[in-house]
Amino acid sequence: MRLRKATVLILLASIAALAVILTLASEYIVGAGFDELEVRYGERNLERAERLVRTEVAGIDNLTVDWATWDATYEFVVDRNEEYIRENIILETFLEQELNFIGVFNRAGEPVYALGAALETEELTAPPEGLLSRMEPGRVLSLDLDAEEVEPVKGLLLLEGGPFLVAVHPIVRSDGAGPPNGMLAMGKFVSDDMIARLADNLGLPAAWHRPDRPLPEAAQELVGSSRQTLLDFSEHDAGKGFVEVDDLDGAPALIVELTFDRDIHAQSHKTIRYFVIALVVSTLIFSMCVMLVIERRVLSRLDRLNRQVREVAKNPGSAPWVHLDGRDELAELAQGINTMLGEIVQAYTSLDRELTARRASETFLAQIFDAVKAGIILVDPVDFTVQDANSFALELMGRSREDVIGKKCHGFICPAEAGRCPVVDLGNTVDLSVRQLIAEGGGVVPILKSVNRVQRDGHELLLETFIDISEIQEAEDALKLSEEMYRAIFRNTGAASLIADMAGMITMVNEEFERLAGIQAADVELRYFWVDFFPQEDQRALLAMQRNADDLQESQHAKLTFNTANGEERFVRILVAKLPRVNVCVISLQDLTEQQQTETALRTIQQELEETVSSRTKELRDAVEELKEMDRLKSAFLSSASHELRTPLTSVLGYTKLIRKTLRRHFWPTGRRKEALAPIVQELESNFKIIEREGKRLTQIIDDLLDLNTIESGSMVWRDEVFDPAEVLDQAVRNIQPALQKREFVKCESTYPRSLGFVRMDRARLHQVVINLLDNAVKFTHQGTVALRASNKEAGWVEIRVEDSGVGIPKEELEAIFDKFYQTQSPDGLSDKPLGTGLGLTICRRIVERYHGRIWVESEPGRGSTFIVRLPMTEKDGKPLRNKSEDVGAA
Structure with missing residues (x-):
C-alpha cells in the first residue's frame, strides 16, 4: 500500500473514533455536572427557607425578651393588677404583633394570665389547645428558674391547630436584675401570610404542610427518615424541594415546600447539543488541517529526498550532503550519509581546536607571569644563572630583561655570598626571609623573599618570589x-x-x-x-x-x-x-558627687508631689463612681420610660386601626355618597394617616432609645452566628422598596457578589445597620441614585458602601453625625424640624465596633455622601481570618 493512502485511512479512522468517544463523554460529564449544580441550587434555597423560619422564631423571641425584662411584667406576676391587662394584653396587641398567644406564668409554672387570639376573625380566644400542658414543670417549655443561669426556650411545637412558633423567657426587672419572678411565653401559628413573606424573600413559590397530615407523594419519604431536606426532579419543567423543621422535642413540626424552574437542566441539554455540533464542525476542520500538515511534512519530504538522491547519483562529488529532517527511514538514510561526512570534518576540527587551545594557554600563562604583582625569577641551581624574570621583578630592580637573563644571581640581585645559597648550599627546603634586592646603580630595596624548587621541561629550577615591603616598613x-x-x-x-x-x-x-x-x-x-x-x-x-x-x-x-x-x-x-x-x-x-546631691533634693520634691497627686486622684475616683451611679440610674430610667411609652402607644395605634376599619366599613360609603359629608370623609382619612405615620415615627424613636440604652448598659442580647452578609443585603434591598416608592425621582442600585464570604455577628443587628444607612440615604436624596455596594477584595474584610447623590454633609460635621442626639438640617433646607432622634448612626457605630469593625463617612456638600462599613471575615466554622492584633483603623 502506498504511504499516502495508508496515512489517509488511519487519519479518518482516528477522527471517527475520537468523535464517538467525546460525544459519549459529554453526556456523562457535562450533563452530570449541570445536574449536580441544580441539586446544590435547590439545597441552598431549602437552607435559606429553614433560616427564614428560624428568623420568624427569633422575632418572637426578641418581643418576648422585651416584655420579660420589664418592671411592669415583673410586678404583675405578684399583684396581678387589672390595669396591666387592660393596657397590654388586649386584642390590638395581638393584631399589631401578629400573635396567637400571650401567657404569664409564676415560678411554679402555673398560669397567672394566659390568652389566645384568632387573627382571621380578630377575636380573643382561649390559649391554643395543648400549649399549656407543655408549660408544666418538667415539660419542654418549662424553665429551671432556680438554676444559676436560666436558659430561655424558643422554637416550634406541633399543636392541634398546626405548627406553632413559641418563645419562653424568665421574667426579670428592666435592668436585668433577678431572681426570675416567673416565665413569659409568646407564640403564633404558622400561617399562609408568613409563608408568603418567606416566598417573597426567596423569590420562589412556597407552601407548607403538617407532617402528621397527608403529604404530597414526593415528600412522604422525608418523614421518619434521618434526612432534613428532599429534592424531587421527576418533572421535566419544574422541580420541588421539601425541608423539614423539627420541634423542640426533635420531632418533625413543619415541612416547607418550594417550587423552582429547571432552567439548569434545560441549559445542560442545550449545552450538550451545541457541544456536539461544535465537535463535528471542529473535527472536519481538524481533518483538513491534519491532511495539510501530512502533505507538507511527509509526502513533500519524500519527493525532496527522491530528488536529492538522484542528484547525488548524478554528481557524487559536487553534492555530498543530503538535507532531510524527520525520523522515518528516509531521514535515517540521509542521517547515515551526513554522519560519515560529519566524522571526517569533526576529526579535522578537533585537531585544529587542540592546537589553538595550546597556543592560547601558553599566551595566557605568559600574561599571568608578567601580570602578577610580585617579583618572580627562575634561577638554574647548578650555575646560578637567571633563566627568566617577570615584568614586576624587572621594574623593581630597574633593569631590562637583557641585563638579567643569563647573569649569575650572586652579588647581582641576591646579597648572599657564593656557596651560601640557603636552598642549594645550606639544604633548606624553602627560603622565607626578609632580604634586600640589589637594584640598578647599587641601590637596595627591602623585600620578603621565598625560594622553592620547581620542574620545567624535566629540568629543576629555583623559583624565587618576592614582594616589596618598603611600604610595610614605613x-x-x-x-x-x-x-x-x-x-x-x-x-x-x-x-x-x-x-x-x-x-x-x-x-x-x-x-x-x-x-x-x-x-x-x-x-x-x-x-x-x-x-x-x-x-x-x-x-x-x-x-x-x-x-x-x-x-x-x-x-x-x-x-x-x-x-x-x-x-x-x-x-x-x-x-x-x-x-x-x-x-x-x-x-x-x-x-558625680555634685550631681548626686542635686538628685537627693529632687527626690524630696518628687515625694511631696506624689502625695499631692495621690490626694487629687482619690477625689477624682470618688467623682467617677458618682458619675457611674448616675449613668446606671439614667439607663434604668430610659428602660422603664421606653416601656411605659410603648404601652399607651400600642393602644393608640391599635384603637386607631380599629376605628379606621369601622368607619371604612360603616360610614365611609354613606359619607362619600353625600356631597356635604365628602370633605369630612377626606379630612378624617387624612387625619388617620397622620396619626398612623406619627405613631410609627414615635415607635421608632422609642425603639432607638431602648436599643441604645440596652447596648450601653451591657444588657443587649447578642445572637451571634456565622452567615454570608449577601443574604442580609438582599433582604435590606427588598425592605427599602416602600420608602423608595415615595421618592419618584430616586432609584436604587445594588452591586455585590452573590457570596461575600462569612462574618460572625448578630444577623438582625447587621440588617438594622444596613437599613438605617439606606433609609438615611433615601431621606436626604431629592433625585438621583442610592447605591448599595459590597466587596471582599481586601483580605480578611467585608466592605459595605451606601452611596447617595443627595445634599451631602459639611466637612466639620463628618465625625459629629455619629454622636448621640446630633441632628442635621432637613434635606430640603427649608425647615429646622428634626428628622429623628439623632441616635440611628450612634447605634450603627456601637453595633459595628462591637464586632471589631469600623464605620465612617466620606462626603462633600452638594455632591452626595458615602457611608462605609468594614467587618472582619471568618472561616465557615467561625474562626477569624484576620489577626486580632491588627489595627482596625489602618484598614
Whole structure:
C-alpha cells in the first residue's frame, strides 16, 4: 500500500473514533455536572427557607425578651393588677404583633394570665389547645428558674391547630436584675401570610404542610427518615424541594415546600447539543488541517529526498550532503550519509581546536607571569644563572630583561655570598626571609623573599618570589608615631581614665586621674590595683565587671564610692571596656558627687508631689463612681420610660386601626355618597394617616432609645452566628422598596457578589445597620441614585458602601453625625424640624465596633455622601481570618 493512502485511512479512522468517544463523554460529564449544580441550587434555597423560619422564631423571641425584662411584667406576676391587662394584653396587641398567644406564668409554672387570639376573625380566644400542658414543670417549655443561669426556650411545637412558633423567657426587672419572678411565653401559628413573606424573600413559590397530615407523594419519604431536606426532579419543567423543621422535642413540626424552574437542566441539554455540533464542525476542520500538515511534512519530504538522491547519483562529488529532517527511514538514510561526512570534518576540527587551545594557554600563562604583582625569577641551581624574570621583578630592580637573563644571581640581585645559597648550599627546603634586592646603580630595596624548587621541561629550577615591603616598613614607623600620639591624647583626656591589665594592675593613668585621686602617676603605675581605690566590699564585684567586659565584649558600668589618696570619698560613675585584641582594659571615672546631691533634693520634691497627686486622684475616683451611679440610674430610667411609652402607644395605634376599619366599613360609603359629608370623609382619612405615620415615627424613636440604652448598659442580647452578609443585603434591598416608592425621582442600585464570604455577628443587628444607612440615604436624596455596594477584595474584610447623590454633609460635621442626639438640617433646607432622634448612626457605630469593625463617612456638600462599613471575615466554622492584633483603623 502506498504511504499516502495508508496515512489517509488511519487519519479518518482516528477522527471517527475520537468523535464517538467525546460525544459519549459529554453526556456523562457535562450533563452530570449541570445536574449536580441544580441539586446544590435547590439545597441552598431549602437552607435559606429553614433560616427564614428560624428568623420568624427569633422575632418572637426578641418581643418576648422585651416584655420579660420589664418592671411592669415583673410586678404583675405578684399583684396581678387589672390595669396591666387592660393596657397590654388586649386584642390590638395581638393584631399589631401578629400573635396567637400571650401567657404569664409564676415560678411554679402555673398560669397567672394566659390568652389566645384568632387573627382571621380578630377575636380573643382561649390559649391554643395543648400549649399549656407543655408549660408544666418538667415539660419542654418549662424553665429551671432556680438554676444559676436560666436558659430561655424558643422554637416550634406541633399543636392541634398546626405548627406553632413559641418563645419562653424568665421574667426579670428592666435592668436585668433577678431572681426570675416567673416565665413569659409568646407564640403564633404558622400561617399562609408568613409563608408568603418567606416566598417573597426567596423569590420562589412556597407552601407548607403538617407532617402528621397527608403529604404530597414526593415528600412522604422525608418523614421518619434521618434526612432534613428532599429534592424531587421527576418533572421535566419544574422541580420541588421539601425541608423539614423539627420541634423542640426533635420531632418533625413543619415541612416547607418550594417550587423552582429547571432552567439548569434545560441549559445542560442545550449545552450538550451545541457541544456536539461544535465537535463535528471542529473535527472536519481538524481533518483538513491534519491532511495539510501530512502533505507538507511527509509526502513533500519524500519527493525532496527522491530528488536529492538522484542528484547525488548524478554528481557524487559536487553534492555530498543530503538535507532531510524527520525520523522515518528516509531521514535515517540521509542521517547515515551526513554522519560519515560529519566524522571526517569533526576529526579535522578537533585537531585544529587542540592546537589553538595550546597556543592560547601558553599566551595566557605568559600574561599571568608578567601580570602578577610580585617579583618572580627562575634561577638554574647548578650555575646560578637567571633563566627568566617577570615584568614586576624587572621594574623593581630597574633593569631590562637583557641585563638579567643569563647573569649569575650572586652579588647581582641576591646579597648572599657564593656557596651560601640557603636552598642549594645550606639544604633548606624553602627560603622565607626578609632580604634586600640589589637594584640598578647599587641601590637596595627591602623585600620578603621565598625560594622553592620547581620542574620545567624535566629540568629543576629555583623559583624565587618576592614582594616589596618598603611600604610595610614605613607603616611600622608611622605606627610607632601614632602610638606616641595616642599616649599623649590619653594622658590629656578630660575624663579620669586608667589602663589596667586583666589582673587589675594599673599600667597607665592620665592627668585627670591624678587630680581626682590626689596621687602622681609614678606612684600608681605598676604599684596599685585599680580596685584598691574602692571600698573593700565592692572590690570583688568590680573584678567581676572586668571579667564580664572581656567575656561579653561589652562595656560594663556602675556607680560607687571612690576613695582618694587623702581619704576623701567621691561618688563616681565607672565605665570598664576591654580593648580588642589586647589583654588590657580601659577604666573611665566620672565624678558625680555634685550631681548626686542635686538628685537627693529632687527626690524630696518628687515625694511631696506624689502625695499631692495621690490626694487629687482619690477625689477624682470618688467623682467617677458618682458619675457611674448616675449613668446606671439614667439607663434604668430610659428602660422603664421606653416601656411605659410603648404601652399607651400600642393602644393608640391599635384603637386607631380599629376605628379606621369601622368607619371604612360603616360610614365611609354613606359619607362619600353625600356631597356635604365628602370633605369630612377626606379630612378624617387624612387625619388617620397622620396619626398612623406619627405613631410609627414615635415607635421608632422609642425603639432607638431602648436599643441604645440596652447596648450601653451591657444588657443587649447578642445572637451571634456565622452567615454570608449577601443574604442580609438582599433582604435590606427588598425592605427599602416602600420608602423608595415615595421618592419618584430616586432609584436604587445594588452591586455585590452573590457570596461575600462569612462574618460572625448578630444577623438582625447587621440588617438594622444596613437599613438605617439606606433609609438615611433615601431621606436626604431629592433625585438621583442610592447605591448599595459590597466587596471582599481586601483580605480578611467585608466592605459595605451606601452611596447617595443627595445634599451631602459639611466637612466639620463628618465625625459629629455619629454622636448621640446630633441632628442635621432637613434635606430640603427649608425647615429646622428634626428628622429623628439623632441616635440611628450612634447605634450603627456601637453595633459595628462591637464586632471589631469600623464605620465612617466620606462626603462633600452638594455632591452626595458615602457611608462605609468594614467587618472582619471568618472561616465557615467561625474562626477569624484576620489577626486580632491588627489595627482596625489602618484598614
